[in-house]
Amino acid sequence: MTTALLEARELTRTLPGDVPVTLVERVSLRIERGEFVSIVGPSGSGKSSLLYLLGLLDRPSSGSLVLDGEDTRGFDDDRLADTRLAKLGFVFQFHFLLPEFSLLDNVALPMRRLGRLKEPAIQARALELLQRLGLGGHERKLPQKLSGGQRQRVAIARALANAPLLILADEPTGNLDSASSENVRQILRELCTEQRTSVVTVTHDPHFAQAADRVLTLVDGRLHADESRQSQPA
Amino acid sequence: MSVVLSVAWAHLIGRKRQTLVALGGVILGVAFFLATSSLMRGSERDFLQRLVDNAPHITIYDEYREAQSQPAALRWPEAALDLPRVKPQRENRGIRGWPRMVEALRQQPGVRVAPVLNGAVVLSFAGRVQGVQLQGIDPEAMRGVSTIESKMTEGNLDSLNADANGIVLGAGLMKQFQLRVGSTISVVAATGLARQMKVVGVFSTGNQGYDEGQAFVKLQRAQALLGRENRANRLILQLDDVQAAGQLAPRIEAEWGYKTVAWSEANQDIMALLVIRNLIMYTVVSAILVVASLGIYNTLSTVALEKTKDIAILKSMGFHANELQRIFLLQGAAVGVLGSVLGLALGALLMHALGQVQVKPPGAVEVSSLPIYWGAEQFALAAGFALASALAAAWLPARKAARVHPVDILRGAA
Numbered sequence: 001m002t003t004a005l006l007e008a009r010e011l012t013r014t015l016p017g018d019v020p021v022t023l024v025e026r027v028s029l030r031i032e033r034g035e036f037v038s039i040v041g042p043s044g045s046g047k048s049s050l051l052y053l054l055g056l057l058d059r060p061s062s063g064s065l066v067l068d069g070e071d072t073r074g075f076d077d078d079r080l081a082d083t084r085l086a087k088l089g090f091v092f093q094f095h096f097l098l099p100e101f102s103l104l105d106n107v108a109l110p111m112r113r114l115g116r117l118k119e120p121a122i123q124a125r126a127l128e129l130l131q132r133l134g135l136g137g138h139e140r141k142l143p144q145k146l147s148g149g150q151r152q153r154v155a156i157a158r159a160l161a162n163a164p165l166l167i168l169a170d171e172p173t174g175n176l177d178s179a180s181s182e183n184v185r186q187i188l189r190e191l192c193t194e195q196r197t198s199v200v201t202v203t204h205d206p207h208f209a210q211a212a213d214r215v216l217t218l219v220d221g222r223l224h225a226d227e228s229r230q231s232q233p234a
Numbered sequence: 235m236s237v238v239l240s241v242a243w244a245h246l247i248g249r250k251r252q253t254l255v256a257l258g259g260v261i262l263g264v265a266f267f268l269a270t271s272s273l274m275r276g277s278e279r280d281f282l283q284r285l286v287d288n289a290p291h292i293t294i295y296d297e298y299r300e301a302q303s304q305p306a307a308l309r310w311p312e313a314a315l316d317l318p319r320v321k322p323q324r325e326n327r328g329i330r331g332w333p334r335m336v337e338a339l340r341q342q343p344g345v346r347v348a349p350v351l352n353g354a355v356v357l358s359f360a361g362r363v364q365g366v367q368l369q370g371i372d373p374e375a376m377r378g379v380s381t382i383e384s385k386m387t388e389g390n391l392d393s394l395n396a397d398a399n400g401i402v403l404g405a406g407l408m409k410q411f412q413l414r415v416g417s418t419i420s421v422v423a424a425t426g427l428a429r430q431m432k433v434v435g436v437f438s439t440g441n442q443g444y445d446e447g448q449a450f451v452k453l454q455r456a457q458a459l460l461g462r463e464n465r466a467n468r469l470i471l472q473l474d475d476v477q478a479a480g481q482l483a484p485r486i487e488a489e490w491g492y493k494t495v496a497w498s499e500a501n502q503d504i505m506a507l508l509v510i511r512n513l514i515m516y517t518v519v520s521a522i523l524v525v526a527s528l529g530i531y532n533t534l535s536t537v538a539l540e541k542t543k544d545i546a547i548l549k550s551m552g553f554h555a556n557e558l559q560r561i562f563l564l565q566g567a568a569v570g571v572l573g574s575v576l577g578l579a580l581g582a583l584l585m586h587a588l589g590q591v592q593v594k595p596p597g598a599v600e601v602s603s604l605p606i607y608w609g610a611e612q613f614a615l616a617a618g619f620a621l622a623s624a625l626a627a628a629w630l631p632a633r634k635a636a637r638v639h640p641v642d643i644l645r646g647a648a
Contacts, residue, residue, distance in 0.1 A: 048645065057550055058641045078554050085552025092644060096547040100244035110551050112237045158551075170644070 003069060004030040005165055005198050011053055011063035013046075013221075023049035025221040026063070031166065034196035036189060038203055038212035046221035047202040048170050054200060055088055055168040056080045068165055085114055089159030093171035095151040097143040103130060103154050104139040110161040129157040133187060149180025156187055160197075167191065169201040173208055185211050238557050241548070242564035245537050252533040257573050259526035260620055264577025267519040267616045269584035274515045275612065276605035278508055285504070286497055287381055288439065291479040292471035293500065294486060295493045296329045328465030329492060336375075336469060339486070344474035348375035349466035351456045357449065358420040359411045366407065366449045368421070370456020370466075379472035382437055382450070388415050389435025394452045400434035404445030408436050421449075425461040520619060527623035530569050534562055534631035545635050546643035559636040566628020567621065574617035581616065 013024040024046045031037055031054075039047045052058040053065065056072060065072050068087055075083065084090075097106045107126040111117055117125065130139050133153040135146075143151055152172060159167055169188065173181035189211050191197040201212070209215050217225040246253045304317055329335065332349055339347045351370035356363050373391035377383050383391050387405060394400045401421065403413065413419065415433050422428040431451065439445055457463050473479055479496035487494035498505060538545070545558055589606040 052641045052644070055550070057644070081549070081552045081554050083552075084550065090547075090550050092547075094543075096543055098241070098244065098544055098547075100248040105240075109237065112240075113552060 004066075005033045005035075005068060006031040006054060007066045008054065009064045009066075011050070011060045011065065013049055013053055013058065014061045022221055024053060024060075027218075027221075027223050028063075029216065029223065029226070031198050031200060033165070033198055034192050035214065036192040036199045036201075036212045037214045037216060038201050038209040039216045039218055040203060040206075040209050041218035041224070043204075045218045047218050049221075050218060051168050051170050051200065051202050054166075055090060056084050085110060086162060087165045089162070089164035089167045091152070091155050091159050091167065091169040091172045093174035095143070095148075095155040097151055097154055097158070099143055102140050102142060103135060103146075103157075106143065106154060107157045107161055110158060114162050116162075126157070126161065129160055130154070133157050134183075147180075149176050149183060152176060152180065152184055153187070156184065160191070164197065166198045166200065169199065171202055171204065173203065173205055181205065181208065238560050239564060242561045242568065245541065245561070246565055246568060249533065249537060252536065253569065256526075256529040256533040256569050257576075259529035260523070260569060260573025260624065261577040261580055263523040263526035263623075264574050264616045264620045265580035265584055266522050267619065268578065268581030268612060269588060270515060270519045271612050271616070272581075272585045272607045272609075273588055273604065274512065275607035275609065278512070279607055280605035281508075285501060286476045289497055289500070290379060290470040291473045291476055291497050292483050292486070293495050294329065294335075294469040294471070294490070295495070296327055296465075296467040297493050298491060299487075299493050326462055326465060328462055328467045329469065332466045332469060335490060339469070339471065342482075344478075345482075346375075346378035346472045348372060348379040348470045349453060350376075350468040350470055351453055351460060351462060351466050352468055353456065353460040353462075354424060355449070355459070356422045357407070357411070358422060359413065359417075362411060364407065364410060364446075366447050368423075368456055368459070369448060369450050370453040370460075371450055372453050376450075376470075379470045382439075385437045385439045387436050387438050391435070391450070393434035394450065397432055397434055398452065398455060399429065399431050400451070401431040402435035402437060402450040403433055404448055405436055405438035406442055406446030407449070408433070410446065421451075421459065423459045423461070425459075427459055427461065429455075429459055431455075523620055523623050526573075526620070527627040530566055530624050531627035531630065533569075534565055534628050535634075537565070538562065538631040538635050541635075542638060542643055545638045546640040549638060550640040550644070555636040558638070559632040562632035562635050563625060563628050566624045566632070570621040570624025573624070574620045577620060578613055578617060581613075 007030050009028050011024055011027045012022065015021040015023060027050060039050060041047050049058070053060050056065075056067070056075075067083065070083075072080065072083065097103075098109070101109065104123065104126050107129055108122050111122040111125065112119075127136075127139055130136060133156060135150060135153060135157070138146065138150070143154065146154070152175075156167075156172075167188065172188070173184050176184065185208050188199045188201065192199055192213070201208070203209050213228065215225075215227050216223060217227075304315075304320060306315055306317060328351070336347045336349055339345055349372060353368050353370075354365060355368040356365050371391070371394070373394050376391060386402070389402065391402065394402065401419065403419075407413070411419065413433055415436060417433050418430050419433060420428055421431050435450075437445070451459070453466065457465060471479075471482075473482065476497070480498050483494045483496035483499070548558060549555070585606050585608070588604050591604045592601050593604060594601045
């Protein structure tokens with residue numbers, strides 16, 4: 001068996017309180033490199049909570065998560081942040097672009113924070129990503145000048161800025177029309193096939209879920225089904 | 235520009251109106267802090283300057299700080315002694331051997347000394363009487379320790395040498411008695427001795443109490459009138475270095491035994507009053523800056539609240555908590571620094587304008603400008619306090635931003 005990009009073992013997330021609430025319960029899964037996985041399930045089933053755990057945005061109450069061969073259990077907040085910056089990319093239902101920054105600066109922000117590239121290289125890569133996502137010529141515009149679908153593509157470009165190993169997308173088409181949704185779906189699909197970037201999406205959209213290699217169904221915080229749609233990438 | 239700085243800058247620019255209001259508060263706070271403080275400090279320094287110019291830097295009195303002990307008490311310090319009916323020895327009071335003391339003190343560099351015999355007398359003229367302090371002086375020596383000569387409106391101190399029966403009076407007394415230079419006035423001492431003396435000079439210090447309560451005659455004339463031949467009961471010292479008075483006075487007292495008082499000790503109550511005045515002044519002007527810092531707090535709190543989603547996305551992207559804290563502290567610092575720089579410039583303009591205001595204090599002969607202190611430490615204090623207030627105001631929003639948990643925000647936004 002090859003080493004998985006991400007391996008979650010018995011992940012559980014419980015919110016403490018007078019009446020503890022379990023959001024995710026004993027979920028184990030593997031995400032291979034270049035794999036496109038959709039997480040589906042009814043509202044309140046714990047899909048987003050699982051995504052936040054996989055994206056190192058939240059800490060599990062129990063269980064472990066190994067990303068790119070590193071067990072993340074002992075990571076402090078800063079190391080988790082550094083890992084997110086270097087290895088993960090996020091796309092949310094709301095684009096969350098910084099309104100004061102141009103598209104170019106929004107996409108350049110993670111690269112500037114990481115500091116691996118010099119400024120001319122950062123600008124060139126940001127421009128290339130925007131062009132690849134069909135936003136060439138708009139790079140100096142502010143986000144509020146764009147349509148919802150365009151903004152979501154900028155958010156994807158920003159998620160790709162540091163060439164992450166894994167893109168985590170939470171309802172990325174939740175606020176988009178069908179044409180824009182299809183566009184986003186194709187972009188994410190291409191990332192998997194062409195760049196071997198793994199993608200995990202949470203979605204309510206059955207059509208969007210069909211684009212995935214695997215569909216995980218979550219019910220009441222537990223993994224209910226794990227169905228492969230296409231042949232696993234090599 | 236660093237990422238943190240660029241985000242901080244974007245937040246400030248993104249809320250121009252609130253930023254300008256906060257900035258305006260700091261500018262006005264710093265400017266008024268500076269203008270008020272410079273005026274208060276200027277008036278204080280002016281007051282102290284007048285004090286040290288017009289009053290002796292050190293005065294040696296013909297008395298002792300501690301009552302002298304009886305020889306029996308010195309011989310048997312542990313004994314329970316009862317010495318009834320002890321009376322002070324009758325003597326012609328004054329500083330013993332003052333000419334020798336004056337000579338010794340004059341040997342010290344930067345020290346000028348003048349002997350004075352001071353006593354109460356009554357002036358009488360045309361049926362009107364008035365008690366005054368008569369100062370027997372050596373005009374030549376007095377010129378070196380007092381500014382009284384420069385306050386003379388008619389005659390001079392040398393007139394006392396020219397006429398042995400001459401007297402110099404204050405402008406207030408001249409007015410009360412309706413005298414003119416050349417008039418003769420009766421001077422009666424407590425001993426009962428009386429002299430007719432001729433007014434040879436008039437001074438006006440602007441201090442009503444002084445101008446109506448002091449009279450100058452030659453030392454020998456005062457000694458004869460007060461029945462204290464060859465005596466002086468005060469030595470007045472003026473120093474080149476005013477601040478040295480505090481150290482020199484105790485040394486003189488230790489050497490000669492007579493009570494020796496420096497100007498700072500003599501005016502302790504005034505000095506204490508100045509400290510309290512400064513305390514009140516700095517409290518009030520600091521309050522202006524504290525209110526201004528509330529403007530910064532208000533602006534940054536609003537930014538922190540409105541930008542919660544941005545903060546969450548920055549954190550999810552990989553920004554550290556301390557970087558988010560720095561974003562807000564930098565915003566506070568930027569408003570503080572820019573506000574301080576512009577506030578100092580405005581404050582300097584206000585100080586210049588205040589310095590142009592002409593006033594004529596009561597009793598003063600000449601019109602003078604408001605005293606403004608231009609010391610660099612005030613500029614540093616105003617800017618430092620403004621910056622500290624700005625950072626303190628930014629600290630709470632910064633801490634709030636650093637504590638944002640992205641999942642809480644992302645879950646709420648979904």
